[in-house]
Amino acid sequence: MDADAAVDELRALGIEPGDLVALVVGDASLSVAVPTWATNWPVAPADVVGRIDRELGPRWVLWSQATAGALAGHGVRLTRSWDAAAVHRLLFGGWRADPGRIWARLHDLPTADLPAPDPIDLFHQTDDGDPAGPLREDGYLDPEWIDGGWASSPDRMAAWAGVLADVARLQLAAVGDVSARDERPMALRTAYAESTAELLCAELTVGGLPMDRAAMEGRISAYVGPRPRSPQEAVELRDARDEEVLRHVPEGVRFDLRSPSQVRSMLRMVGVEVPDTRAWRLERLRDAHPLVDALLAWRKAERVQTTFGYGWLDENLGPDGRFRGEWSGSDGAAGRMTASAGLHNMPADLRGGVVAEPGHVFVRADLGQIEPRVLAAVSGDRALAAASQADDLYAPVAAELGVDRAIAKVAVLGAMYGQTTGEGGRALAGLRRSYPVAMAYLDAADRAAQVGHDLRTYGGRLVRTGSAALGEPGGPDSIGDREARSQAAARGRYGRNAMVQGAAAELFKVWAVTVRARGRDLDAQVVLCLHDELLVHVPDEHAGAAAAMVDDALQEAAARWAPDRSVRFLSDTAVIPTWADAKG
DNA sequence: TGCGGCTATTG
DNA sequence: CACAATAGCCGCAG
The missing domain is CATH 3.30.70.370 (Alpha-Beta Plaits)
Known part of the structure; x- marks a missing residue:
């Protein structure tokens, strides 16, 4: 078997551009499958997959981004895909999308506790006879197969590709149902785009971001000084930075600058009383005591040191x-x-x-x-759509409301975020009058989320607002009425925003x-x-x-x-x- | 050791 | 400090 023969074999099946072809990649072989046929080819995957992609142009069905990442590591970029994990998230929400979960959901099997690999198996050799397939008698996928067992033989790889082809067939139907039931013909397009975005993500992970090490080190050193030459020097530099702050408090008193409660005590000692020590709050108290200024400068440097310092660079920037x-x-x-x-x-x-x-x-x-432009599109608000013709959308909104542009902007953003107080809140009445369709769209999402009804974005993505995502609506009865209302409001803001942010994404x-x-x-x-x-x-x-x-x-x-x-x-x-x- | 709280950074 | 995210450190529970 060589690459030519593999391409010919697939061509003989009548694969046309855009047809779904399941792909499973191993170290030295690959398997492909369509609903009625599956095979394993003992050839280098990168060679064959690249050629099929160019010559036949299928939509590759993948379990997840990992397959594309393995191929991208060999310089192969797939043109388009049906990513089963991405489509699973679109259909069912949430984040986890391993094959066992994907399969169970498509077959209406409970996913609360999926079968886990039997730890006993770790002490047994995999049975070479292998009479069992990937499916268990109870309908779940065999966790041993999911956990790498699919790659242990050519037959298993072909069977695993066959399972994947079946998954794609079922997902395609489910996406069609979403389009029909929720009157969102977008869902198939979204499935395509989200799947291909997974290809892009695999390439971003493998390819990385061009970075100039010397230029970046120069910027880091502007905050925390040159790279320490020894662990001991690193400790000394750290102590010296701390001392720049601590010298503003009386001799002999020590505070841990990394402990918010101790920082609060320290500030109190010099007569600065604050409910918390966040930078925006301290910013206004710079003049109150030199300690405040020193602390804010220390925070900046400490941030670079711990999160974006030399260690960060060494860990993530490759020699290339x-x-x-x-x-x-x-x-x-x-x-x-x-x-x-x-x-x-x-x-x-x-x-x-x-x-x-x-x-x-x-x-x-x-x-x-x-975000406001997306809101205009997904809500179908003609007045907001008209405003979107302007280079600056907020200008016509401000004119319509008879307020300053700055007010119009915080009002629109506030409406999308669920703000009810401040200047944005005050301008809300005007927004409701002038853009009733957009505001009603947001309010409907808010109300649905408050009572734990799941939502779907414009593109058809399920946004879960029930127990799985945010805790049970109504919650445990130990909480007070006031807190219950606050939680409901937070859920409403979450749903309101998810519809806009999600569609924008x-x-x-x-x-x-x-x-x-x-x-x-x-x-x-x-x-x-x-x-x-x-x-x-x-x-x-x-x-x-x-x-x-x-x-x-x-x-x-x-x-x-x-x-x-x-x-x-x-x-x-x-x-x-x-x-x-x-x-x- | 895991997790919530606090903090900072980004869109 | 409205919506979302990643990430580090501290303090506390187990």
């Missing part, structure tokens, strides 16, 4: 100048992308260390006022995977996704074309995601050498 975190396509309440290693909360001061490689630049683009991912696809011919590589911002790494000679492509991709994505085109979406796009460089 790529900084790597792990990427998830859909985490948390509303299905945003997340990243580890601080990629999503790196202090702005350090961004200058994110530098394009020689002969390359970044195209940086961020969506303007994405869906649009963003359609944009990101469109850029990924259209960037292929320009050697343009998406290297960072940040909720409403894309960073694309591209050779110098393609910079202009890539910037135009990113803007075009947004219009293409918006047209696919919200086909009625009534809402305008904008991106602010710039070609820059480092991430810190000014936007346009």
